[in-house]
Amino acid sequence: MKTKGFTSSIRPALLAVFLFTSLSAAIAQFGPPGGGPPGGSFGGQDDKKKKEFNGVAEDAPKGNGKISGILIDSTSGKPVEFATIALINPTTNKPIDGTTSDEKGKFSLTKLAPGQYRLQYSFIGYKNTDSKTITIAKGTELNVGNVQLQPDVRQLNEVVITGQAPMIEEKVDRLVYNADKDVTTKGGDATDVLKRVPMLSVDLDGNVSLRGSQNIRVLINNKPSTIVASSVADALKQLPADMIKSVEVITSPSAKYDAEGAAGIINIVTKKNTLHGLTLNVDAGAGIRGSNLGLNGSYRQGKLGISLGGFGRAFYNRASSSLDQTTLIGGVPMRTSQQATAFDKPLFGQYTLGLDYDLAKNQSLTANIRYGTRNFVQEQNQLTSTYFGDSLQGKTNRDVDRKDLSNSVDINLDYIRTFKPQQEWSISTQYSRTGLVNNFYADLLNNGGELTARQRNLNNNTNQEITLQTDYQTPIQKNQLLEFGAKVIMRQVDSRYQYQVGGTTGDLVFDPTNPSGSLNYSQNIGAGYVSYTYVTPTKYTFKVGTRYEHTGITATSNETTPLAIPSYSNLVPSINVSKSLKGGATVKAAYNRRIQRPGLQQLNPNPNAANPQNISVGNPTLRPELTDNVELSISSTIKKSYLNAALFGRLTNNALTQIRLPSDTLAGSIITTFQNIGVQRTFGANLFFNTNLTSKWSINGGLDGYFVYMQGMTAGVDGRSQQISNQGLSIGGRLMSQWTLNKGWGVQGFGFYRSPQPQLQGTMGGMYMYSLGVKKDFANKRGSIGLAAENFLGNGVTMRTTLDSPLLSQTSVMNLYNQNVKVTFSYRIGKMTFEEKKKKSKSVNNDDVKGEMN
CATH class of the missing domain: 2.170.130.10 (TonB-dependent receptor, plug domain)
Incomplete structure (x- = not known):
């Protein structure tokens, strides 16, 4: 991996990492520079705050006694947050005081007068648990330790889907x-x-x-x-x-x-395996459009845990599409009409190996290896007719075999040390590598179906990353949390491509008329951040922070030609404010700035002409875009219903925008690429709900919509750049309903719709899907069998996309025959006993590369 330019761009970040690691080591040896055990919203409740329980102000006699503890899930070992703890008078069986557990499951009741009490723990999805009678003397500080709550898996008439977390x-x-x-x-x-x-x-x-x-x-x-x-x-x-x-x-x-x-x-x-012993899970499915098989095993004994898993899925699906596009050639329209049919045969797989080991009571080491593979093969026939004015110029017929193949490996090694609740230090490392092959082979046929020529495009890409990261967090007093850390990412992208041609027989040879070349792209990122959280006695929560990132880039094309891509630095602040209101409602407001770097395929300079009428090519000189986000939301639980509503806005300059231009080399064809020419203004709203009509019937769904204004540049009729803009509204919605029946039966229905979405040069077609499924759990709860159907009415989904600009117009229609009926089966074998709660682990988060666009 080349790292030219690394020293100048990353030296400040490496120095920061060194200083931070030294500081963290000192903290590990001598302890934090102050701050007691967490309290308030991080480790307990504010003693000065007037408590209220079940709507009645506390009237318990005051004293100096204290009861504390931690609530944990008996099956997963995770803390149970926001559960209710009631202090019961054993004589009257009435609550006289109460509190709730925090994010770590911790709770405390203070200022208790001498006497006898009983604690009652309750939370949705768990069985109510009562303690034995507790005697509190003057000055008693009693820690009841870890209190395990048992999930309630029964179906009770008087509660809402008991034992099931809300959707x-x-x-x-x-x-x-x-x-x-x-x-x-x-x-x-x-x-x-x-x-x-x-x-x-x-x-x-x-x-x-x-x-x-x-x-x-x-x-x-x-x-x-x-x-x-x-x-x-x-x-x-x-x-x-x-x-x-x-x-x-x-x-x-x-x-x-x-x-x-x-x-x-x-x-x-x-899903993480918290079982103790040796287990094996089998999941399989077979359908008219796809089949899958998954095997996952785990072994845990003492301080060591090992997990091994594999999953594969195969598809077999047919699709058809039509393309009608017009470009101006010397002021005269050239129209291209294309009909295509395709048979897709993708195969996907993922295999994982994980190990974790407890070095000590407060230290753990985890290692993970994940290998993913993709084998996407498509057979397509393209019949294209070209018209100049009203005159037919000719027809072409192509049989195209596309191969989109990849393999990736991610290796993580992570260490975490916990000093006390909410105070911890972690070091995370990661090595990642992906090999990507995106080739096609085409037979060119005449009108009689005879082979006249052959063409092949070879495109091999690799993306390699090495990441080092360290984080530290510590509580300050009882209601504040400080977090800071540093990170270095060293990324290397290589792409090589060429075209080959041949006659009806013989070997294929290099094509000098089509471009070939390479891209070597080295990107080094150094970052540091600080975040501060403060909870007020009036239930306001403020979380503010800032992150600084410096990015250095060195890139060459065709091995020797340097690309002038300047380094850049960004300061990205974030502010989150929330307020708990009476009645259980929560109001939140947020602002943050985000950056968006281009992804591998957006940089890839290979001109993919599998369909010569619609050629795609990346742009290696792309720069990142900056976006400012604002959001305001409110959520509440009203009786048996959860509601969430939000307003949001996004302002993006220098946007990475997909544009389409007429080809300079092939009349009538279009080139799709990316440029930093866009301005986007987006405003929208979301509304979601989840309600339980009965103890066995729930419905959830929502509506969302956004208005977007886009502005950019494209080629005009006179050959010079011309500013264009577009705007529009897109609305979507979804609805899901679940029924729990007797004897292990369950039924679920789902529907989704999205209206057409505006783009800079046109509109992307709308889409929909729906499904209906039924499942039967085996009597021993070790497995299940199910039947599900998707888009089972009609003839699949039709998606129409339009494109308009001064030089071209395009209408494409895709027909996806995605009706599907599948049978699913799962079964679990092995000895299963639950173990104590495991310490959490941390790992690298590279949240920094832009994904693909349409």
Whole structure:
């Protein structure tokens, strides 16, 4: 890997890392520079604050006694946050005082008078737990230790789907969608799950948008991946839906996160094995459009835990499309009409190996290796007719075989040391590498179907990253938290491409008429951040921070030609404010600045002419874009319903915009590329709800919409650049309903719609999907079998996209025959006993490369 220019661009960051590591080591040896154990919103409640329980002010006699403890989930070992702890008078069985657990599960009751009491712990989804009678003498400070709450898996008439987490939860800085409650996604992949997540949209190619923007970062268990950097859509197809526990949507990331992702961050949390012993899980599915097989095993004994998993999924799907485009040649319109049919045969796989070891009571070491592979093969026939004015100029017929192949590996080694609750230090390292092959082979046929010539494009790319990161956080007094850290990323991108041609027989030879070359792109990033959280006695929470990032770039094309891409530095502030209101409502306001660096395929200079009428090519001189975000939201739980409403705005300058221009070499064809020429102004709103109509029937859904104004440059009729603009409104909605039946049966229905979306040079077509599924759990709860159907009415989805500019117009129609019926099966074998709560681990988060656009 070349690192030319690294010293000058990264030396300040390396010095910061060295100083920070030295400081952290001193802290590890001698302890923090002050601050007691966490309290307030971090480790307990404010003793001076007047408590209120069940709407009645506390009237318990005052004293100097104290009871404290920690609530944990008996199955997962994780803390139970925001649970209710009631102090009961054992004589009257009535509550006389109470509190709630914090984010770490900690609670405390203070100023207790001498006497006898009983504690009652309660929270939705858990069985109510009562303690034995507790005697408090004058000055007693009693710590009850870890209190385990048992999940309530029974179905009770008087409660709402007891023992089941709500479909949508709102945390302090994110919205959480609990995907493991979804029946119809079994046997699918991560794209099937993300289609159901509030604020997200997934198009027919699997590209993900957040509030109308594809400028997002996708993490898996808070970890990045080089395959995600090259293509979010393909990376998500490698992750099985059955392994996803939840999806976190972070619209206003704090300074702790990388500054990348203009619209926000999506963190996919997979199911983590907390079982003690040896286990094996089998998940399989078969359908008319795809099949899958997954095997996951784990072994845990003492301080050592090992997990090994593999997942593969194969598709077989047909599609057809039509293309009608017109370009001006010397003022005379040239029209191209194309009909294409395709047969897709993609194969995706992912394999993981994980180890964790407890070095000591407060220290842990984790290591993970993830290998992903993609084998996307497409057979396509293109029949193209060209007209000059009203006169037919000719017809061409091409049989094209596309190969989009990749393999990626991510290796993590992470260390974390906990001094006391909320005070910890971590070191994270990561090595990632992705190899990407994007080739095509075409047979050129005459009108009689006879072979006349052959063409091949070879394009090999690699993306390699080395990351070093260290973080430290510590509470200050009882209601403040300080976080700071440093990070270095060394990234190397290489791309090599060429065209070959040949006659009806013989070897293919280098084509001198088509471009060939290479790109060597070295990017080094040094960053540091500081974040401060403060909770007031009046229930205001302020989280403010800033992050500084310096990026140095060295790039050459065709081995020797330097590209003048200047280094740049960015200061990205963030402010998050929340206020808890009476009745359980929460109001939040946020501002942050984000930067968006171009991704591998946006930089790739290879002109991909698999379809010569629509050639795509990257731009290696792209610069990052800057986006300012504001957001205002309110959420509340009213009886059995959860409601969340938000207003948001985004202002982007120097936007990375996809543009289309007439080709200079092939009359009638269009080139699609990227440039930093855009201005975008986006304003929108979201409304989501989750309600339980009965103890066995729940409905959730939402509406969202945004208005966007875009401005950019394109080629005019006179050959000079011309400013163009576009604006429009896009609206979407989703609805999901679940029914829990007797004897382990369950039914779920889902529907989604997105109206056409405006683009700088036209409109992207709208889309929809719907599904219906049924599942039966086995009597021993070790497995299940299910049946699901998607888009089972009609003849699939039709998506119409239009493009207009001074020099060209285009209408493309894609027909995706995606009706699907699938049978799913899962079973778990092995000895299973639950172990004590494990310490959390941290890892590298490279949230900093722009994903693919349409």
